[in-house]
Each structure stands twice: as structure tokens, then as C-alpha cells.
Amino acid sequence: MKFSSSIPSSSRGISVFSKVFPFKCKYFGLGRNGLVNGGSGARKFSSGSSPASFRSRIGGSRSSELSRSRGGGGGERGGFQGGSFSGRIGQAKSLIEEEDEVDDWISELKPDSFRLEGTSGSDDENSGRDRFRGSGRGRDSGSMRSQRVGRGGLSASRRSRETEDSDLGYGQRQVGGSLLGGRKQALQIFDADDEKKEKAIPSFGDFLSEEDSEEDDEEDLKPISGSALKDKTHPVPDISSGKDESYLSETRFDQCAISSLSMKGIKDAGYEKMTVVQEATLPIILKGKDVLAKARTGTGKTVAFLLPAIEAIVKLPPVDRDQKRPPINVLVVCPTRELASQAAAEAAKLLKYHSSIGVQIVIGGVRLSLEQKRLQANPCQILVATPGRLKDHIENTAGFATRLMGVKVLVLDEADHLLDMGFRKDIEKIIAAVPKQRQTLLFSATVPEDVRQICHIALKRDHEFINTVEEGSEETHALVRQMHLVAPLDKQFSLLYALLKDHIADDIDYKVWIVYLLNVDFWMSKIILL
């Protein structure tokens, strides 16, 4: 997500914003415990507990759009668009349908001009320097180009220690502790005449560009290729400008027992050294062990599970091409269709020279019948799926359950999000639908109780727990920009509406945000007003 200058330059956006936010207000970088700095003239509200506080976490990471895949595994785009935040709200008028009414309502607020500014909240709230450094997140550039040096001056990859996790009840490896620093940013709103403080503002449109899944039939039936998926990938985080922590290890891919065809794909993708999580997990996964890997988003875990999964397929006897129901050998389950698209795109990259191995994707939002035809037309050994849609196929697609009996590797990506999003039952169903004799890889940024429960069901008892997240380190990826707005309670809804509306107008491939409301009664009353 970028906050680009397109927001202030959008007259419609300005008018809405200014109507909504008719006062000079400053926003503060998020400290571990909330607001860290006020700044003169700022309008302060206490963070967290105060109903007047609005904090927005905005990230370019995959984890920031979980709402999309709610219901049906891939999520309906209309989670917001259709005005159906939830059943109850769904009975009220749609936010979009009743746009004019909302505009009227917003225009009753006193207009004023405004500017937005992003700050790097944690280090440099007031200077305005280095703000949104690296806003071109650079994933497109294809690789994590430079080594980051840890806060303690240590490259994360060089740190490796084994600790005992009593909670989990088995040996865990802790690797590369300080991967992340959690860059924090604050969104600031100023008066228009506060020229000095104006900065390029990352635009909402810098989030994922995800195609509408209701493509035409012909497009949908095409097999997934690297180039076809190229545009769907997130930009590679450009960490070349980063000054802290290292994602890359010193270990090169060619030091691992990887097939020459995979190596060619890796090389073409621009990867040379492994990331910390790849270095830690690859040798173990390649041995065929089950793994629970605790790793944050954006640290290269997709390659960490895909590469050894591809290698597992390479070792299988060739499949009869005329087989009616060719087995699916690797099943990757992701919480959102965006994550699934990314994983499939990454797989397509790695499979570039494996002409006999195919990848397909099944996600909510795409017509089931189209996916069925595509699965039929382009048999695949790797299937990337969102849980709801996968369950749909298990139940409704002829021969699908049989094909799943060929699964050798099951991957649960972002397991914590899968469970947060209420997919537990679907996951259990999926686990039951694949053979017991398989390798299971579970990746998660956090390992709360519900993830442990899934581990008990999904993983073998002797699985390895590999932890690349240092104890006590912050939850959020250093490159996931975080922002928060502080606004009086009675302006929050209109501000939120304006932000969403502007974002949607700015980028038709908009993302839906999940908004956690601090004062539900207040918000409900506002929403019902619509």
C-alpha cells in the first residue's frame, strides 16, 4: 500500500477528507504501547482504551487483507462493497448503494483543507526525514537484495540457537532472532498551508493488484504460467535501504541438494542466497520431516515450503499422462485468495524448467464450474487453495477426492490466520481428505493455542519446530507500514468511510480492510443510520 500524492491531488478525495476532518490534527507513531509522541499543537487522545482513538494498521503484507477470503474460502470482494460487513449490518443499507446519502451526511460536517503525512513513527516522528523510505517496496525487483544487519549488530542468519519450548513439549530450533523491527508509521493530517510538512503519501492503490476472479472462461481455462501470474505477485520488499536485520543468510541454494531444474528456476527468479527461514527449514523439509515453522510474513517462507515440495514431486515416479484422475501431490492451503495467488505465482517461477509439473489454484470468488473445467483441462501436481473452496471441490467435484489421495505434502500457510478466520472445521476436513502418510508443513507467524491444536491433528509427533521469530520481538513485519489516526469518536465513522471510499476510487483492485471497532455500539448506530 502506498500513500501516494494521488490522495491529496484527488479533488474528490480532498473534499471528502476535508469535510470529514475539519481540524488540525497530528498523528503519532505507534510505540509498543500505543502513542509515543504528541508533537506540538497535536490533538491527543489516549490510545487503545479511549473510544476517541483510531489506529489503523496498514500494510503491504499478505496478512492485511484477510477479510477477502471469509466465506467461501477466497472471500467475496463485496465484503465491503456489498455492504455486508456482517449479517446484522447487511440488513442496513449498503454503504456503496447509499453513497449519496452518506455524502450528504458527510457534507454536514465542516469542510476544511488537509494534508496527510506519513512518518516513521518509531524513530523520527518530528523531523519528517526518511518518511516512507522505500515506499516503492520493490518486490517486483525479484529479490531481497541486501543483507540487513540486526539491531544488536548481528546478522540474523548468523544467530542460531536451540531452545526448549516447554509449552509445545518438543525441541524447538530458534533461528535468526531479530528478523524484524516493525517499522511504525503515523499518518498525519495538517492544514493545507502547512506546506513544509507535505510529503509524498503512499496511496491506497499500492496494495495488491488482484484480478477479478470472474475472468472469462477462456482465460480461466489456461494453465497457470509464471508470466501469467507475474503481475499478481507482491513487490519484493526492497530491503536494500534497510538498515536493520538480515533476511538473507550466507547459505546459497546451490549448497543444498536441489535438482538442477529447480536450481535454474531459482537462478532465473534472482535468488542466490537463502533467507533465514529457508536456510533453517529447507534441509529438514528435504529430509521429509514434518515441520512447524514460526516465521513472519515476507521472510521467504513461500519458497521455503514450495521448493522442497517440488523436490518431493521430482522424486516421485512419473505419472501416466492419460490418467483420468491424475493425483495432486502437493496441496497448499492459504487463508486468502491473494496469498494463494502469490504462492501459485511463486510456484510457477520455481517450476519454470519443470515442464512436467503443473500448478493450479482454486479460490473463492471464481465460479466453481470454471475451476472444475480448468482442473480437468490442466492436470496439476501442485494445487494451491483457499480452505472454503477446497472443501467445495472435495464435496462437489467429481474425482477430486480421489486426486487428493495422491497428496504427499500438505502445507498449511499462515496457519494462525487460517484459524483466526474461522477455517478450523474446513482445515479438519481437508486434513481428513488427504492420506495419513504424508509430509505436513505448517507455517505460522504466531503459535497460539489453536495453532498448537491443529499441529496435534496435522503434524507427526516427531515434527520439528523451527522458530525464526525472536522471543519478545514485535509482531509485525518491519516492512509492513503501520499507521494510525487519532480522531474524535464522532468523526471516526465518516473518516473511515472517506478513507475506504477514496481507496476504492483510487484503485479498482482495492483491498478490503478489516476494521476492529473500539466502541461497537457507537459504530453500529452509525452504520444502521446508513
Ligand SMILES: Nc1ncnc2c1ncn2[C@@H]1O[C@H](COP(=O)(O)OP(=O)(O)OP(=O)(O)O)[C@@H](O)[C@H]1O
Ligand atoms: N532467497 C531469496 N532471495 C531473494 N528473494 C527472495 C528469496 N526468497 C524469497 N524471495 C522473495 O521475497 C519475497 C517475499 O517472499 P515470500 O512472499 O515468500 O515471503 P513470505 O514469508 O511468504 O511472505 P508473505 O507472507 O508476505 O508472502 C517474494 O517476492 C520472493 O520472491
